[in-house]
Amino acid sequence: xxxxxxxxxxxxxxxxxxxxxxxxxxxxxxxxxxxxxxxxxxxxxxxxxxxxxxxxxxxxxxxxxxxxxxxxxxxxxxxxxxxxxxxxxxxxxxxxxx
Numbered sequence: 001x002x003x004x005x006x007x008x009x010x011x012x013x014x015x016x017x018x019x020x021x022x023x024x025x026x027x028x029x030x031x032x033x034x035x036x037x038x039x040x041x042x043x044x045x046x047x048x049x050x051x052x053x054x055x056x057x058x059x060x061x062x063x064x065x066x067x068x069x070x071x072x073x074x075x076x077x078x079x080x081x082x083x084x085x086x087x088x089x090x091x092x093x094x095x096x097x098x
Contacts, residue, residue: 016073017045020057023080024069028061031084039063 021043032038046058046068053075060068070083 016055017048017057020048020055020059020071020073020080021045023071023082024059024061027069027082027084028063028067 025043028041028043029038041061041063043059043061046060048055048057050056055071055073055075057071057073058068059071066087068085068087070085072081072083073079074081
């Protein structure tokens, strides 16, 4: 693979990462309480994977709201799917077979 090809691929990956982050930031801003002042927050990619022409992202923010977001990009249809989740609990469950 040539350096030009590698640079093009990296640019495409950065563009997909940025688009995913923007989608989540827009969603968060739409769902904030309008009576509160607009908060400053960071959005970050927790995990991502590319399989064939599709992308999957797990994204979160540093807001203390317990939310995380799953984004899937369908490369065939050129569209994104957003799922928003709220974490209710984190508990330790001992292994049953160890």
